[in-house]
Amino acid sequence: MTVLEQPGAYRPTPPPGWQPRVEAAPLLPDAEPYRLLGTAAAADISPDLLIRLHRELVRGRRYNAQATALTRQGRLAVYPSSTGQEACQVAAGLVLEDRDWLFPSYRDTLAAVARGLDPVDALTLLRGDWHSGYDPHEHRVAPLCTPLATQLPHAVGLAHAARLKGDDVVALALVGDGGTSEGDFHEALNFAAVWRAPVVFLVQNNGFAISVPLAKQTAAPSLAHKAVGYGMPGRLVDGNDVAAVHQVLAEAVRRARGGGGPTLVEAVTYRIEAHTNADDATRYRPDSEVEAWQAHDPIALLEDAMRDRRLLDDEGVRAARESAERLAADLRTRMHQDAVLDPMELFEHVYADRTSQLREQAAQLRAELDAEADDSGKGE
Numbered sequence: 001m002t003v004l005e006q007p008g009a010y011r012p013t014p015p016p017g018w019q020p021r022v023e024a025a026p027l028l029p030d031a032e033p034y035r036l037l038g039t040a041a042a043a044d045i046s047p048d049l050l051i052r053l054h055r056e057l058v059r060g061r062r063y064n065a066q067a068t069a070l071t072r073q074g075r076l077a078v079y080p081s082s083t084g085q086e087a088c089q090v091a092a093g094l095v096l097e098d099r100d101w102l103f104p105s106y107r108d109t110l111a112a113v114a115r116g117l118d119p120v121d122a123l124t125l126l127r128g129d130w131h132s133g134y135d136p137h138e139h140r141v142a143p144l145c146t147p148l149a150t151q152l153p154h155a156v157g158l159a160h161a162a163r164l165k166g167d168d169v170v171a172l173a174l175v176g177d178g179g180t181s182e183g184d185f186h187e188a189l190n191f192a193a194v195w196r197a198p199v200v201f202l203v204q205n206n207g208f209a210i211s212v213p214l215a216k217q218t219a220a221p222s223l224a225h226k227a228v229g230y231g232m233p234g235r236l237v238d239g240n241d242v243a244a245v246h247q248v249l250a251e252a253v254r255r256a257r258g259g260g261g262p263t264l265v266e267a268v269t270y271r272i273e274a275h276t277n278a279d280d281a282t283r284y285r286p287d288s289e290v291e292a293w294q295a296h297d298p299i300a301l302l303e304d305a306m307r308d309r310r311l312l313d314d315e316g317v318r319a320a321r322e323s324a325e326r327l328a329a330d331l332r333t334r335m336h337q338d339a340v341l342d343p344m345e346l347f348e349h350v351y352a353d354r355t356s357q358l359r360e361q362a363a364q365l366r367a368e369l370d371a372e373a374d375d376s377g378k379g380e
């Protein structure tokens with residue numbers, strides 16, 4: 001007798017009383033991306049929040065332009081611009097409490113800066129200077145993560161550990177549309193839902209993973225629909241509507257903090273620039289597509305809504321732009337200074353107890369540096 005022939009061992013048809021373990025309908029995303037700016041509900045958003053969001057959007061766009069210019073001047077090895085995606089960046093950077101944690105990817109410099117990270121420190125990694133470039137504990141911003149989606153299980157682990165310790169901490173993890181095809185995305189969402197971890201996943205669907213468009217990335221109805229398979233709610237939001245992204249994230253953060261478990265938010269947006277300064281986007285997408293998205297610009301959408309409510313005038317726009325110019329000037333000044341680095345620090349923060357190989361390599365480098373110092377001393 002085979003296993004399948006044993007009575008009751010294998011039941012391919014469900015028994016009569018079968019029910020879904022979780023109701024699927026409440027987890028499903030809306031049919032259309034949620035919008036707030038330009039709707040009647042926008043009248044209820046706090047003026048202070050809108051003014052803050054506007055200032056950060058304008059500063060964020062200027063930051064992207066300045067960082068891209070620094071790549072041309074040889075001051076940065078590479079820069080992945082988030083122009084067009086500033087609404088997602090700023091909302092993610094401002095929505096958390098100080099005690100929470102942000103887990104960004106390489107494109108999420110603006111989210112880290114909006115959360116309080118020094119604008120120069122946020123570029124240290126891309127300049128190739130020093131480890132992750134900043135102390136992650138200072139602002140509770142994990143290192144800007146280049147291996148796709150690996151930040152997601154880290155976020156879940158931190159959030160779960162915080163809950164076990166009784167700490168009131170929510171983790172917000174950012175990932176791109178391409179990152180949702182990674183095994184780490186699956187593992188993170190599965191664990192988060194099973195453990196009801198206080199974590200929020202924000203997918204910035206900017207249409208592309210380098211040159212791969214979303215249609216070649218997934219056959220899912222939307223990326224937000226993936227949430228249902230894990231047993232968490234999926235929310236679909238207009239990623240260029242900063243008020244909508246902020247509100248949807250704030251609700252997900254509240255839910256996580258209250259013990260309600262994780263949420264997957266898909267923000268539909270667009271990468272206006274190439275993947276990085278090293279990419280030529282005209283090879284794989286028409287200008288007309290970029291222009292269509294420029295007509296749905298996050299800063300213009302917010303400015304129109306704020307002018308309608310008389311929360312912004314020409315003077316307000318000018319003040320925000322001046323603040324952005326000061327940020328860019330500071331970035332230029334400090335990025336044009338050569339960093340003074342100690343090569344021996346390469347060996348720090350790698351292992352708590354240095355391995356024998358690393359000890360050997362450190363000794364070799366020390367000897368080479370000492371020999372160089374002796375030689376240059378002789379030349380003087």
Ligand SMILES: Cc1ncc(C[n+]2csc(CCOP(=O)(O)OP(=O)(O)O)c2C)c(N)n1
Binds near residue numbers: 107147148177206275
């Ligand atoms: C594990 C892994 N595989 C491949 C890459 C190479 N890579 C860098 S960015 C990128 C595209 C990612 O696209 P997406 O997740 O949509 O993020 P976006 O760049 O659009 O913000 C790829 C494949 C990587 N960094 N890590």
Ligand SMILES: [Mg+2]
Binds near residue numbers: 176177204205207209
């Ligand atoms: Mg993408």
